Amino acid sequence: MTRSVDTASSADPELSLPAPKERRRLREAAELTHDEVAAAVGVTAATVRSWESGRTAPRGRKREAYTQFLARLADPAEAAAPTGAPGEAKPARAAEDPAADPPSSSHAPAEPAAATAEATAATAGTGGAATGPAAADGTATGSVDATGGPAEQPPALPVQGPAEAFDALYTRAARDLARQAYLLTGRGALALEAVEKAFTQAWDRWPEVATDPDPVGWVRAIAYDYALSPWHRFRRAHRHPDKPPAEPSDRILLDALLSLPPVHRRTVLLYDGVGLDLPDTAAETEATTPTAGNRLVHAHADLTELIPELAEVPPEKQSALLRDLFTALQPAVDLHPRPASAVRGGGERRTRLWTRATLSLTAMIAVSTAYTLMTAPTHYEPPLAPGASVSGVPPLAGPQQLTERSRQLHDKLRADPEAGPARIAPGIE
Template identity: 45%
Template sequence: MTQSPAMPLPPPRERRRLREAASLTRAQLASRVGVTSETVRGWETGRVTPRGRKGEKYAKLLKSLETEGEVTPPHDGVDTGALDPGVADPVPGRSGPVPVLDRDRGRGPDRDRDRFPTLDRRPVPARAAGPLRPDDATGALTPDQAFDALYAFCAPALVRQTYLLTGRRELAREAVERAFQIAWQRWPEVARDRDPAGWVRAAAYECALSPWHRFRPRYRFSEPPPSDPFDRALLDTLLKLPPSYRRTLLLYDGVGLGLPETAAETEASTRAAANRLAHAREALAERLPELADPEVLHWRLVELASIERLRASKPLVVRRGGERRARFWTRAAIAFTVALIGTTALTVRTAPTRYEPPVPRGETVQGVPPPVAPGPLSESERELRAKLREAEQKGPERLMPQPR
């Protein structure tokens, strides 16, 4: 029978704040307590109450973080935050070091560090990763600072995720910038959202998977694939999946969201999301049998995303670009409205003020022979004319007027 921890626990929001203040990911905290990242996520959201020995260990660890301000050293090797800086080890049972695969044997740590660049782990305000609410975030940060913190925290990983979705580097950067521009235009709504990073991620995926990109001349030609044959085969297999399957696979096996969260973000039922995930895994395992294990698939996706040195623009550039875009469309809307008003006024000015019946169309009269032009007389007609001239007149003489 499990028991609650003897040491009192702080509220769920305070648990997350302590972890982020110590620069710990959920995976790192889970490895210290001996649980999975999903369990830590449930503890921090308040859906699950820590109990038993794990709960006692979790409470003692939080107490030490609160009193000592413990900070964890950065990771070595593959960047576990390459796909999601907020969920470094999100899949249940996926904790510990990166598994050493056959094609990774013989690599030294320096070579791995060069090939898989880690993200910039500068301290990010805790409010940037969670909901930006008026009572805490906006009271300490201006909208510009809050947006910049969210962008610095999410943009690098989001560019890599979008690259796995599209296979195009420039399109990945463009989609992420467009998503953050939309977020900046709707910042009051995004700042109060429960998951601002998820809001921006959904917008970036929608922009990246838009079918209108196929009509753009610059995207009619494919980009150079990765140099490694295995990475090239993995990316090619991903791009052959339907967009909904590809997105579900990336969210669950790459980013590490749970199945309900994946279904909600893809706007599908949990059963549909599970079916999509199963079909996507089968398609990958059919061509690449090494990826039949979900854990190996996760780290292959992380590795493929870390190989490409994709850089996001500066937050100031994104904000100014969004503002310029908003001004352009605002002026275009104003110009269109003025043109519409002018056209309406001209129509009213030149329109007739009274009813004028239309002229009826002419009708063809049947049965009337067409007029015939006079021509030369025939022989019989000349004989008849001569006979009429020579015949004597019958009847009285003509009366001739006599002078007086």
Template identity: 50%
Template sequence: MTQSPATPLPPPKERRRLREAGSLTQAQLAERVGVTRETVRAWESGRTNPRGRKREAYAKLLSTLTQEEPPPTEVTAPQFHEAPPGDPEPAPAPELEPAEAAAAPLTPAQAFDALYAFCAPALVRQAYLLTGRRELARESVERAFQLAWQRWPEVAVDRDPAGWVRATAYEYALSPWHRFRPRYRNPEAPPADASDRALLAALLRLPPPQRRTLVLYDGVGLDLPETAAETEASTPAAAGRLMNAREAIAAHLPDLSDPTELHRRLTELAATERLRAAKPPVVRTGSERRARFWTRAAIAFTVALIGTTALTLRTAPTHYEPPIAPGAEIQGVPERVAQGPLSAAEVQLREKLRGEMTSGPVRLVPLPH
């Protein structure tokens, strides 16, 4: 009896691309095949491969997605990571007809607006899970996109521009210097629901590295290597942080010991607050305003430095002046004594001087010798 060959499957990266091209999340694809989201994540990362009936169902679904994939056009849009499941759909990017694609490529502003519209709403919710502060979450996302607009030539050609902005927003949101700002010294109002308050409190008790790893893996849906790369840690270190974070959450909230339930609750908590991001033109204008401010500040500092240098050169001595030698002690000077009584000779001289004429021309005439 011969065993039938396994159904062929595309490479792991192609599996993920086909899923994203079909506008399916990992959870939706897992529901169609009949597996968990973690299993789909492992298939797309290449760690495991499906077998048996699951392999046939997975291959059939991918084949269907391949047939439904639209023909390629000349316009290359930025590649974005998928938003977390449960978030509202992002605003669609401006669509171009295939005939207009070659004649009207996306301008930098249009490409930036498309990236912002796709990523900003989900990023604000993720930053809220990291900080527990609504205003800081919005500020973190705006600052990240302002920096992205300043470095747009670099970000536009990045392999994952959405990941670039997400990492920048996370770094800003978790900065320890926010605790010294007056506006962030007092805590904000907690969520209205008691279960949401308990989950947010458990999240904020975690150390920042563990909190960030948990949000990326169980909230955003990145696999472990991608989470490790974004947190600048090794894969074993990221796995350790994730396990410690899950254990800490389960210790306070035993109902969330299941990763699938934890992912659902994180998504619900992020979507409950109804956080809104600013409009893309406002972010671009703010970025340009900050760039002009810092440029002018750098110019003013340079001018002040040049003026200080010129003044120093103007007032500095032009020749060498030896230093003044320290004082030396003088020997042989008699001691100073107080005035005492006059002697007999001094008294006689004083009386003689007082008795002689003290005024008149007589004193001016020299006496003959």
């Protein structure tokens, strides 16, 4: 692989910053981890991974520091000098992923091992380049023609605007991505949902996706992450796999693929199904190239034990046979995505609904705050003391209640004039 860093022009970060693949190759050639590069540049390890995958690009002083750091790694004299600098070459060590499986010694396929050795030679600066077959979704990554030069790409069709560009990308990749998600999950509805979610997010962030070097890879990463999310097991609709394929060979292939761990399943699908080379597969699975090679070796070994057709071919032809099996598999469910306009319109409607909900919630909070300010007391009002029982009070005293006989006598005396006040009033006879 040709070095793309010009140390003489390291003062100009815009001209000397290498491509994402070259950044990763320089780091692996120096046997540095993401944490060590992040400590040397002054950023986090996640930021370095994002720079190497091409999702983001450094800016300002970080770009200049990162460019100078890569220039030191690309300079053989500085890289070999025992100065103890971060760019100093280190002895070979194991893959930095602690979860990576050790390479198998008994029944490991030779083709992934050869790919691992080839990628290691490329990272060591020997001029070798690990290239994969043509991608199933139409994106050939690292392909070369018979003369050794880069393969000619078909001319891109002119598009009129963002909507037309999105529709073209959706028409080109949605069907293949739905099939790949089905191979990852075994659920047709979940596969279509993952692809639709990925393209909806792509439309929401279309300026970023349109300028991405690999827009199909951008969408593919989102769809794979959504499809392999462990939270789907708690959903009633996706709790059980769909109806298995009709052909026995397809059922055996799908069952064998679903029996692999998710990270091994994703590595096999990217390398053998999509056709990415080993460094690109490692970058998309967020692993080092040796770790991706180990995962591929163990995944092929497990598939060889479960698929009779795979055990009958030599190890160097297993990758090609797996690609043919993936292509020939016929799902028992419908994997036709919805039209691009429906996906794009659904994302726009969802955005409008969220915007309206946010504005409504903000208005309710403002009204509640205003009502509270208007009705809240402006001065302190002491609370009323609670009642207390008083003892020692004599019972109610006074005349006793009249009996029936006493009431009759009382009424008679009040009704008799001789006994009332009228007896002293003068009368005229």
